[in-house]
Amino acid sequence: MYHVKEAFYSLQGEGARAGRASVFCRFSGCNLWSGREQDRSSAACSFCDTDFVGTDGQNGGRFASAEALADHLAALWPDTAGVATPYVVFTGGEPLLQLDAALIAAMHAHGFEVAVETNGTLPAPAGIDWLCVSPKGTTPLALTAGDELKLVYPQPEAPPERFAELAFRYHFLQPMDTTALSANEEHVSATVAYCLAHPLWRLSLQTHKITGID
Ligand SMILES: C[S@@+](CC[C@H](N)C(=O)[O-])C[C@H]1O[C@@H](n2cnc3c(N)ncnc32)[C@H](O)[C@@H]1O
Numbered sequence: 001m002y003h004v005k006e007a008f009y010s011l012q013g014e015g016a017r018a019g020r021a022s023v024f025c026r027f028s029g030c031n032l033w034s035g036r037e038q039d040r041s042s043a044a045c046s047f048c049d050t051d052f053v054g055t056d057g058q059n060g061g062r063f064a065s066a067e068a069l070a071d072h073l074a075a076l077w078p079d080t081a082g083v084a085t086p087y088v089v090f091t092g093g094e095p096l097l098q099l100d101a102a103l104i105a106a107m108h109a110h111g112f113e114v115a116v117e118t119n120g121t122l123p124a125p126a127g128i129d130w131l132c133v134s135p136k137g138t139t140p141l142a143l144t145a146g147d148e149l150k151l152v153y154p155q156p157e158a159p160p161e162r163f164a165e166l167a168f169r170y171h172f173l174q175p176m177d178t179t180a181l182s183a184n185e186e187h188v189s190a191t192v193a194y195c196l197a198h199p200l201w202r203l204s205l206q207t208h209k210i211t212g213i214d
């Protein structure tokens with residue numbers, strides 16, 4: 001059984017594929033935080049910007065088979081009649097708690113390219129077309145290669161230097177978003193300064209938040 005918080009059609013907001021039309025599948029649950037506010041400060045990941053608890057979001061629910069979930073997600077893609085490759089982003093919560101080879105195969109059967117946003121602590125099934133790893137604090141990485149490494153910055157316990165040598169096509173820093181405007185401005189300035197001083201790293205802004213889309 002797959003547990004999905006929500007699913008929606010939007011533009012990828014972050015990283016190397018920002019701007020690309022995408023179906024998002026947000027799985028419920030995470031191995032680094034319960035999702036409860038009272039647990040946030042003691043969690044291995046304490047800055048999460050996402051509600052991934054339950055299955056009550058738009059197009060969310062429980063799906064008994066890979067085919068049932070793949071049909072549900074494919075129906076969110078517009079009828080592009082072959083002019084654009086359909087694209088699905090599995091995120092969460094932590095998608096690698098639930099994503100398996102059967103679901104990837106079912107999305108491929110619908111003609112989709114499959115992308116994943118993961119915290120990198122769990123092994124990944126084969127067949128993922130675009131792997132984005134976003135390390136969190138001191139948590140050990142099970143995934144040390146992929147397409148993009150997208151580090152939320154600043155994290156005192158996860159400095160970029162620790163990830164610079166890993167085998168990713170792109171290294172991004174994404175300013176940490178908080179509920180405090182002044183902190184956000186400082187995070188953007190610090191991220192810009194780091195990228196200027198260390199050109200391996202590129203700036204990733206969360207463009208969906210800037211544009212006000214999902
Ligand atoms: C909500 S996470 C879900 C996927 C996976 N659990 C992970 O952490 O990569 C999706 C993306 O949002 C990023 N993110 C989460 N909270 C953020 C925040 N407060 N500011 C900036 N990016 C954030 C994560 O690092 C990750 O790249």
Ligand SMILES: Nc1nc2[nH]cc(C(=O)O)c2c(=O)[nH]1
Nearest residue numbers: 011012013014091117208214
């Ligand atoms: N538009 C948009 N782009 C995104 N890229 C990664 C997201 C995520 O929450 O994983 C996300 C999201 O929630 N919305």
Ligand code: SF4
Nearest residue numbers: 030033045048093119
């Ligand atoms: S690992 Fe990802 S989903 Fe889990 S709490 Fe951190 S940012 Fe949120």
Ligand SMILES: [Mg+2]
Nearest residue numbers: 049050091214
């Ligand atoms: Mg998000």
